[in-house]
Amino acid sequence: xxxxxxxxxxxxxxxxxxxxxxxxxxxxxxxxxxxxxxxxxxxxxxxxxxxxxxxxxxxxxxxxxxxxxxxxxxxxxxxxxxxxxxxxxxxxxxxxxxxxxxxxxxxxxxxxxxxxxxxxxxxxxxxxxxxxx
Amino acid sequence: xxxxxxxxxxxxxxxxxxxxxxxxxxxxxxxxxxxxxxxxxxxxxxxxxxxxxxxxxxxxxxxxxxxxxxxxxxxxxxxxxxxxxxxxxxxxxxxxxxxxxxxxxxxxxxxxxxxxxxxxxxxxxxxxxxxxxxxxxxxxxxxxxxxxxxxxxxxxxxxxxxxxxxxxxxxxxxxxxxxxxxxxxxxxxxxxxxxxxxxxxxxxxxxxxxxxxxxxxxxxxxxxx
Ligand code: SF4
Ligand code: SF4
Ligand code: SF4
Numbered sequence: 001x002x003x004x005x006x007x008x009x010x011x012x013x014x015x016x017x018x019x020x021x022x023x024x025x026x027x028x029x030x031x032x033x034x035x036x037x038x039x040x041x042x043x044x045x046x047x048x049x050x051x052x053x054x055x056x057x058x059x060x061x062x063x064x065x066x067x068x069x070x071x072x073x074x075x076x077x078x079x080x081x082x083x084x085x086x087x088x089x090x091x092x093x094x095x096x097x098x099x100x101x102x103x104x105x106x107x108x109x110x111x112x113x114x115x116x117x118x119x120x121x122x123x124x125x126x127x128x129x130x131x132x133x
Numbered sequence: 134x135x136x137x138x139x140x141x142x143x144x145x146x147x148x149x150x151x152x153x154x155x156x157x158x159x160x161x162x163x164x165x166x167x168x169x170x171x172x173x174x175x176x177x178x179x180x181x182x183x184x185x186x187x188x189x190x191x192x193x194x195x196x197x198x199x200x201x202x203x204x205x206x207x208x209x210x211x212x213x214x215x216x217x218x219x220x221x222x223x224x225x226x227x228x229x230x231x232x233x234x235x236x237x238x239x240x241x242x243x244x245x246x247x248x249x250x251x252x253x254x255x256x257x258x259x260x261x262x263x264x265x266x267x268x269x270x271x272x273x274x275x276x277x278x279x280x281x282x283x284x285x286x287x288x289x290x291x292x293x294x295x296x297x298x299x300x301x302x303x304x305x306x307x308x309x310x311x312x313x314x315x316x317x318x319x320x321x322x323x324x325x326x327x328x329x330x331x332x333x334x335x336x337x338x339x340x341x342x343x344x345x346x347x348x349x350x351x352x353x354x355x356x357x358x
Contacts, residue, residue: 020214092161092201092208109201109208112161116172116199123173124166125258 013117014072021110025068028102032057038104041097044089056096056104059085063111072114079120086111087122135163135227136261137170137247139178145223146185148244152193152220155182157246158212158234159199160226168259169247170225172199178225178246203230209237216241251283269344270336275328277319282336284312290333292316 018025038056039045045054052058063082066074074082086108096104115121149155157175165171179195186193198215201208203226216222216238224231225246235243251263266282272290273280282288286305292313296304301318303309320326347355 094205094207103207106207109211112201113199113211121172121199122165124168124171 010117010119011072014114017110017113017117018068018072024103025064025107025110028060028107029065029068031100031102032061032098033100035099038096038098038102041095043093043095044091048089053085054089056090056098059090060102060104060107060111064107064114067111067114072118076120079115079118082111083115083120083122086115134166134252134255136167136250136253136263137164137227138250139169139174139225140246140248142181142185145178145182145244145246146189149182149193149221149223150186150189150191152242154219155193155195155221155223156212156216156219157182157195157197157223158203158225159197160203160224160230161199161201162204162226162230164226164230164247165199166255167261172197175199175225175246178223182223200226200230203227204233206233206237209234212238268336272333275333276316277323277325277328279312279316279319281312281316284310284315286312289313290335291329 034057036055036057039050039054042054042056045051045056048054063086066078066082090105090108092105092109094105098104112121157179159165159172159175160170161172164174168174175197179197183193183195186195196215196219198212200211203209203224219241221242221244222234222238223244223246224234226234227247227249228245231243231245235241250261252265252267253261253263256262263283264280266280266288268282272282281290281292285292286303286309287294293311294304294313297311297314298304298307300307301311301314303311316329317326320328
């Protein structure tokens, strides 16, 4: 479990991150026409039986989209869900193609920065050990 | 993936003791996975370094930021605004990530927080083993999936050398398995021993300049006719 940051300094840093990326986030969220073309280029989507929660657009809208709309003021359980979406369901391989030129990895990276400030991030010793080989 | 280990704290102090404002930049890629340079480790570095500064009667303002992948220009621009306020940067990425930061932010000293160790595999949490030296001419197809460059003490391409102990260990140490014995056993199991009966030409180690890789299909984009 990560330690959760509730201090105002962290919230200020989050506001700062969102402020710097405001134009990109706003434009991307409004430009997405939900065509799902991005999903075809996402190997995570394709290798997970085309589960719609792996669709790049879904990951963006439900991570940075939610964070942006609520100015980062989400509950811990919401941050926990976002963490799964942007770490377990995206590896930031930058292979997703959006015909409108939306940079999905940049948006997900931005959501990760916010989550990190909030104390939600993937630690690579939290999963159970793999089998002995 | 790339595996790394934190440098001794004293070395990092020595590199940065002349600075009052230090930005510690973690990497969300390989060095997070090997528990050397992710969010938590970079925060620990900040705590430990601040303590050492205090013990030496100095004070420094140290901040932490994690870039998702320091080897990618796409992500390193995230610190562009921030970096102006710091005298130097400590990067907890692999050597490639450190160099991209140093190249992008030329006027700032960028110091490595880690020693980049090898390309390796995850045996368990916090336990990694070297398995590839990125030789550029992978032999695994002939050697039963065991790397002779990494696992043979002499990096022989046509082994064994003749020094294999009777228990299958290497002559350099009885604790070290002979890679070529393992290669032979693996190939025998797969009925492929003929794979190592022909002589493989020596690797050309002479080209020591930094390598560049252009994937096929991208030649026209990067190679000027
Ligand atoms: S960056 Fe993420 S969303 Fe894009 S293709 Fe890779 S895994 Fe899929
Ligand atoms: S900068 Fe180095 S450690 Fe970070 S993702 Fe790239 S290769 Fe891995
Ligand atoms: S032969 Fe060994 S060092 Fe060379 S590429 Fe293959 S695994 Fe890596």
